[in-house]
Amino acid sequence: MISRDSEKYKYSNFTTRSKNLSRTCLFFMLILITRLYQVQVIEHKKYEKTLVDQVEATYSIMGNRGKILDFRGKPLAYNSNLYTVAIDPRRVYKFETAMNALEEIDKNHIKIGYRALKKKLPSLSESKYKIIAKNVEEDKKEEIEKLIKEKYKLKHNEIFFQKKGNREYYRKEIFSYLVGITGFTKKSKDSKTGIFGVERKYEKYLRARTITKKDIFTRSRFMRLPTASDELEISANGKNIYLTIDxxxxxxxxxxxxxxxxxxxxxxxxxxxxxxxxxxxxxxxxxxxxxxxxxxxxxxxxxxxxxxxxxxxxxxxxxxxxxxxxxxxxxxxxxxxxxxxxxxxxxxxxxxxxxxxxxxxxxxxxxxxxxxxxxxxxxxxxxxxxxxxxxxxxxxxxxxxxxxxxxxxxxxxxxxxxxxxxxxxxxxxxxxxxxxxxxxxxxxxxxxxxxxxxxxxxxxxxxxxxxxxxxxxxxxxxxxxxxxxxxxxxxxxxxxxxxxxxxxxxxxxxxxxxxxxxxxxxxxxxxxxxxxxxxxxxxxxxxxxxxxxxxxxxxxxxxxxxxxxxxxxxxxxxxxxxxDILPGDVEYLGDSEMEFPENSSNEPLVEMPDLSGKSAREVLKILGKLGIEVKISGTGLVDSQWPKKGTALEKINKVKIHLK
Incomplete structure (x- = not known):
């Protein structure tokens, strides 16, 4: 038989343990709440930045300066682009597919020092940006881009390109005083701006913009998440200027x-x-x-x-x-x-x-x-x-x-x-x-x-x-x-x-x-x-x-x-x-009234006719009805043509003629 004192002792002991446990739980809860407050309120920005760094990638897209063209669309000022090739070491490190792509780029396309780069990558694993090649021409850039996207399926900017625009001018010795030139000024130390001619007058239309774009990934960084900004297409290119010049x-x-x-x-x-x-x-x-x-x-x-x-x-x-x-x-x-x-x-x-x-x-x-x-x-x-x-x-x-x-x-x-x-x-x-x-x-x-x-x-x-x-x-x-x-x-x-x-x-x-x-x-x-x-x-x-x-x-x-x-x-x-301006004493007839000896019979043309001695206008009259594109050089009457007379028209979609 258990005495009341004994029962009273057991109850007292249980109560004491319960109180101690409660105090302990309360203590840890206070610690947790304090920590949560510290993380979510006091150090919120710090941890938010850490998270963003882990799942976000920010990069810039530089547009092209607008072109200057003649009335018919012939470029007089345009861009010849060179590219810097860079990697994001955090995405490339320990990613075998990306490393294989880099190895093939070094072997078959441009020298990037693959072996030395592979040794350095562990120390760069926290870095977002590493240049591996400079001044890469457009055709090489396209080769590499095709390789990493089609063969290696790299879609998350593991390897990426940055554009460096060069301004080129057609027949600069003829057009420079009109088209103008670009250069650096006190107000534009980082990028070239128009300093003469049309380049200067229409600078606000021609100048390219740099757009900052963000990609969001899972924490593993091997899966890109779709965002609302994917639907937003913003052109960074400048506008194109068409001159009245012919x-x-x-x-x-x-x-x-x-x-x-x-x-x-x-x-x-x-x-x-x-x-x-x-x-x-x-x-x-x-x-x-x-x-x-x-x-x-x-x-x-x-x-x-x-x-x-x-x-x-x-x-x-x-x-x-x-x-x-x-x-x-x-x-x-x-x-x-x-x-x-x-x-x-x-x-x-x-x-x-x-x-x-x-x-x-x-x-x-x-x-x-x-x-x-x-x-x-x-x-x-x-x-x-x-x-x-x-x-x-x-x-x-x-x-x-x-x-x-x-x-x-x-x-x-x-x-x-x-x-x-x-x-x-x-x-x-x-x-x-x-x-x-x-x-x-x-x-x-x-x-x-x-x-x-x-x-x-x-x-x-x-x-x-x-x-x-x-x-x-x-x-x-x-x-x-x-x-x-x-x-x-x-x-x-x-x-x-x-x-x-x-x-x-x-x-x-x-x-x-x-x-x-x-x-x-x-x-x-x-x-x-x-x-x-x-x-x-x-x-x-x-x-x-x-x-x-x-x-x-x-x-x-x-x-x-x-x-x-x-x-x-x-x-x-x-x-x-x-x-083909007619003399002033000859009445001008519109195209609908003009007759050209394009085909003496009523049968449709099936072979390329002899165009020699004809004017550009006559050639366009003959071939325009057939939907054939005509490229003309020189002035006067047709001196030579390609394809030659007798070529089957069904095989032709473009004709070149030289006038003399």
Missing amino acids: YFLQYILNEEVKKQFDNTRAEMGLGLIMDPNTGRILATSIFNKSPQKNLKNQIIQSQYEPGSTFKPLIVAAGMEEGLISPNDTFDVGDGKIVRHRHTIRESSRHTKGILSTEEVLKKSSNVGMVLISDKFSNETFEKYLEKFGLEDRTKVDLPGELKPYMQHYNKWDGLKKNTMAFGQGIAITPIQLATAFSSVINGGVLYQPYVVDRIAGDDGVVIRRNTPQKVRRVISPKISQEMRSMLEHVVADGTGKNAAIDGYRIGGKTGTAQISSKGGYLRGEYLASFIGFFPANNPQYLMLFMFLKPQADIYYKKFGGSVAAPVFKEVAKRIIKYN
Whole structure:
């Protein structure tokens, strides 16, 4: 029998143990709670970072700078990429498949020092990044990428690439002053930025972005987890800039300007082709004797006294204001006139007597222009300079355009208006002259010139398109028509006859400007120029040519009619061939009305026909219906073709022809 004391002792002992156990449990619970609080609250960021480091991988994707292309899509500035090859040692270490891939890369593709790398990996097992090769070219990169993805099925950036973009330029010696270049600046020490030309003007569109991307893995790091960001496709590439420049016109212009630049031993030669009805710049060409000037776009950054190419602007202004008419006459006497104790002479001793307004332009009479300018007040004269856009920049979409060198009419001396009438005493850029002249012959409207047609992404979606911007009406359509007629006569039987092309209606004006210096005008040195357009009845092309200080044994061989007008003729002839432009006296028929001897029988073509002697237009007419792509080189008529005549058409999807 157990006594009550004994039972009381047992109960007391049990209670004591229970209390001790409870206290112990409570103690450990307090420790656990304290630890949890420490981990989850006090040291939360520390442990979160540790977890993120274990399951997240962050890397950067560098996009490509946008391309600059001509109107047809020919790249003029593009990227040639080199790559750095790197590994993530944490993923590669103890991963046999990745190690096998590295071994094969070292053996068959690029040397990465596999054996030395294998020995170092244990000490790099906590590192995220290790470079194993630099300056790997695109084709090698693609080989290695195909190997690791297709053969070794590596999908989690065990081996990865980092891009280093090189900017390349097509025919840099021709396009650099327009397209521009990239380089490092104080604001962009880590990456190149546009510092000249289109590269600079459109930097915000062209520049590439660097995108940071994260991958999330299981703790073993051998399985990548899908995330919402996988659905988000963000392009890091810059936008592509399509110029209004037509490479084929550029090629023609460049070749002819260079030829005359060399022949005349000039200090500078330039050419410009515009659409006078829109302000689109279609081609530009600049050559300099001094290589230091090759990066200067002299079409917008150099000022010249234009000389006689300026005269049509003043004649048009006088006619618009009602001060003169085409049939008005002016007595230029013996070829000289005195104004404010200065004698102004004709450039040719044969320019004498009574001249009509049209003859003043045809014979390029300086004295006649002085007499015309006498009819203007200073205020009216300046009003038209402003209307022609010659008191401000044209706002062409290129950086660095100079403002015309002009003074307010209140500051003019008595001679200023008279000399400006024949293109002296005013300094403007070639683009300003071409833009103003366009308004004389296009119906009377001044347009803002532009060199960029559109901006698009890699997917071809256009995000911006430049359209013709009308600045103001300068003269009426009637006066513009009369000016075209008078300027056509300048080419037909005036100083511009060296620009004439048989069967085609050409208009234009020569210029032979004296070159000013600190001590006055240089003796025997000229800026020879010609500005012309065609077809004269409906101008589609306006072209300006300038040659600075051309050399010749006979002084008049340095004049615009002898130096620049022939270049216009040669360029225009090649454009006519290139575009199959019909003569002005032949009615143009649309494609639906034109007949070509493409197939004399009613049977469908089954063999490649003989294309020799045909124009590009005829070839496209014949083969276009068959869905065959035609690649054309040269100008003129078909000289050679591939595939040859008689080849079965069912085997052909592309044809190459050379024109000569």
